[in-house]
Amino acid sequence: MNANRNNCRSVGPASIPSRILAALLFGPLAGLLVVENLTSASEVIWTVRMFQKGQQNRFAVENGTMFVDFLEQHAWTIRNIRYGGDEIVGEHGANGTVVNAKPEADAKAKDPWIGTGHGKEKVQRLAILVDGQERSYQPGGTFSGRVVVIRKLSNLGPLNHVAEITFPVSGDRIIERHIYKVMEDLGQRFNFMYAFMHCNNNSLDQWLALAGDGKELEGRVGQGDGKFSLKQDVQAVIFYSAALKKGVVYAYPEVYEGADGFKNAIWDRKGDNKLYFRPAVGKKYGVGDRFEFRLQVIPFSADPDDWKAQAKELAEQR
Numbered sequence: 327m328n329a330n331r332n333n334c335r336s337v338g339p340a341s342i343p344s345r346i347l348a349a350l351l352f353g354p355l356a357g358l359l360v361v362e363n364l365t366s367a368s369e370v371i372w373t374v375r376m377f378q379k380g381q382q383n384r385f386a387v388e389n390g391t392m393f394v395d396f397l398e399q400h401a402w403t404i405r406n407i408r409y410g411g412d413e414i415v416g417e418h419g420a421n422g423t424v425v426n427a428k429p430e431a432d433a434k435a436k437d438p439w440i441g442t443g444h445g446k447e448k449v450q451r452l453a454i455l456v457d458g459q460e461r462s463y464q465p466g467g468t469f470s471g472r473v474v475v476i477r478k479l480s481n482l483g484p485l486n487h488v489a490e491i492t493f494p495v496s497g498d499r500i501i502e503r504h505i506y507k508v509m510e511d512l513g514q515r516f517n518f519m520y521a522f523m524h525c526n527n528n529s530l531d532q533w534l535a536l537a538g539d540g541k542e543l544e545g546r547v548g549q550g551d552g553k554f555s556l557k558q559d560v561q562a563v564i565f566y567s568a569a570l571k572k573g574v575v576y577a578y579p580e581v582y583e584g585a586d587g588f589k590n591a592i593w594d595r596k597g598d599n600k601l602y603f604r605p606a607v608g609k610k611y612g613v614g615d616r617f618e619f620r621l622q623v624i625p626f627s628a629d630p631d632d633w634k635a636q637a638k639e640l641a642e643q644r
Contacts, residue, residue, distance in 0.1 A: 371497045372474045374456060376467040385454065385463065387474050387493050392625065394493075394500060401447040402478050403489070404524075407500075407574075409625035414574050418525040418598035420444060422489065423504055425482040428515035438517065440483045448481040484510040485519070499624040508615045512607065518585055521605050521619045522576075525598040530565035530573065533592060533599075534634055536641055537561065538581045550596035557591045559584050562641035563601055568630045575624040576601060577641040582619060 376385040384405070386395040393408040403422035407415035415421060424441035441447040454461045457471035474493040481487065488505040504521055531548030537560045545555050556563070561581045566573035584590055585604045593600040603619070611617060622643070628636045 369472050370470040371472045371495060372493045373468060373470040374454060374461065374474055376463055376465050378465045383465065389497050396476065400443045401441065401449050401480060402452050403442045409572060410627065412570050412572055413527045414625050415524050416527055416598065419600060421523050421525055423482065423487060423519065423521055425485060425519045426517040427483045449478060451479040453477040484508065484512060484516045499622055502621045502623065503618060505616065505618040508611045508613050511613060512611060513609045518604055519607060520602050522603040522621055524576065524601045526565050526601060528598060529567040529569055530599060532566045534564045534637065535560045536638065547592055547594040547599040549594055551594055553594050554591045555594065557589055560590050563590060564637040564641065565599065566633045571629060572625065572627050573633055573637055575626065575637050575640045577622045577624065579620050579644055
């Protein structure tokens with residue numbers, strides 16, 4: 327695993343109190359770049375729409391093809407990804423990062439899970455940047471631009487976390503960057519973590535994994551039998567639905583080292599086909615160390631006889 331421990335330099339946010347708080351908690355991970363918004367209406371690619379649904383705060387980033395929304399009650403993690411109106415990732419469980427750690431001695435709850443819909447994730451700051459300009463969350467607000475970046479600073483028990491999701495000018499994908507800073511001795515209560523989780527729609531029942539050096543693995547899911555498949559280190563995992571004629575590529579910039587016995591795994595559940603990445607962390611990092619992982623999520627349309635070739639081309643895009 328290539329971990330970046332000292333290259334997270336950036337510029338502090340405009341709000342001085344938030345800057346001080348974030349710096350104390352995260353150091354260089356806390357930076358936010360804010361620049362003047364020069365986007366004209368003809369250059370709009372993404373629109374951010376802030377709203378409430380069932381008295382819950384949400385916001386969506388969308389264009390004519392993709393829709394991605396985030397929910398405050400799930401620590402501002404992704405709830406849905408839709409492509410061409412069809413669900414790719416849905417509200418069948420938690421998406422994002424979770425940590426499994428022994429509860430602190432004085433904790434009332436003995437649940438070891440921290441993060442997303444499991445709770446106990448302490449969100450310190452949310453920044454919604456449209457063409458570099460930060461936009462405050464306010465239900466009813468709408469902002470448009472060429473590039474949108476969602477950046478969340480939070481604590482996951484033994485780890486501080488920056489989740490940065492970029493909606494690029496290409497308008498056809500999202501780029502997830504998850505950064506972590508070790509705040510406790512990982513040999514004490516840390517058990518393991520899932521750096522990425524995505525609850526894929528059950529119609530996406532074929533998968534293809536690219537393991538590097540030309541090695542490929544494939545299989546089927548959608549039985550709802552609760553079994554795990556894949557369990558390999560890979561560069562990309564692709565799901566496809568012949569019924570929808572759509573799929574999604576999950577592509578890493580490299581083959582990350584996964585934890586023994588799990589690595590990248592697909593859980594065939596009744597509600598979804600959930601993809602996990604459990605990185606090899608263990609005791610390899612000390613207090614103060616930083617590491618990160620990146621992932622591109624690229625929905626696509628393809629006929630059943632062409633989806634593998636098309637998806638592999640997308641997976642090679644860095």
